[in-house]
Amino acid sequence: MSTSTSRPPQVYRRGTWARITEGLRYGGGIGQWSWLLHRVTGLGILVFLIIHIIDTFLVVAYPELYDHTVAIYGGSITGLPTSWSMNGYYWPLRWAFRIGELGLIACVLFHSLNGVRVVMVDFWPRASLHQRVMFNWVLGIFVAIMIPVSIWVLLPLRHAPEMHSRVITSASM
């Protein structure tokens, strides 16, 4: 048998990408998906903290810029064509930040509730027998809190904010 096309045997070591894709295909149960969600929500909170540290830094360093940043969160921005806005108010901007805020609340809430579950499993061995029930509690409390909070956060989006023009003037001063 010819061996001219063969090369010395080697082993196959999976790269990072292969480990991620093969890992995500693993048929794990609630534990695996709650772990993944815990990681993702943790990263979400980290991204918020970075943005938050930058914008509060502006309060001290460049107060005018801070007012302008807060105005952007509320849907007001200068420099865009006026034909896109209603009196300087850009609703997609405000919607994006409001929904982002709701996402942040969801991240913090899930991360803290599931964090309590993880701490219990870590430090109380018998809790691991009830991890599925505990995850159902996490989900139940999460949904029970998120329903009123979502309404409270999203309802103001029905109307353009009254105060945006005031924010604009203070920012332009």
Add this chain to the structure above:
Amino acid sequence: MSTAALASDMRTLKVKIKRYNPELDEAPHWEEYTTEADPLDRVLDVIQKVKWYQDETLALRRSCAHGVCGSDAMRINGVNALACKILVRNVKGDTLTLEPILGLPVIKDLIVDMKPFFDHYKSVMPFLINDEPAPTTERLQSPADRARFDETTKCILCACCTTACPPFWSDNKYVGPAAIVNAHRFIFDSRDRGAQERLDILNDAEGVWRCRTVFNCTSACPRDIKVTQAISEVKRALLGGSIEMDRDPLQIIEA
């Protein structure tokens, strides 16, 4: 039962296997086979049918074929299991997907290099440590003391748990669930005197604290060992500073 009745129970299975030829391939690829299988066949029987009648180059490990030696651990339809302990009738759908276990280098097809796994196993000193003079008879132990670590004596070192563990996939330095299970087996043995040494080894970022309580190990274990609970008991022993305080927080409050 007549042969006709038997024949009607046969299922046609599409067998998808992740193949890797170390002499030719840069990376593994999928190959598909079609074979008839009895509902009471084991997945191992299906693989052997493929190997014996369709493609003799298919490589896998198996030895006892009865769930004792632990050599045919593989990923079956996405989940780690022993091919000799899964029946065809428990396979959902008409496709059987077989892959080598994740987290260890692939040598060929379904065979992985187990050396990193056994290195971690050896690192926790999985043997009796007791320098006291040996008694003339056995080292005796009460049934309650024996029951304390009964779960973790069942391990067959198949690597199903360790290679189901996401922290192990991303970090090969983590000792992994199987090593901790085998450390647990001696840490909580009343005849053993090496608990402190093993706890010192496991009290490390690459020891028990790498465990993220994902529970994939517990569901993958073909011996039904509650792996995550065993790891948790070692964590508790480390926190409490004693192997006696692992059972209930109430005991610690009272102490």
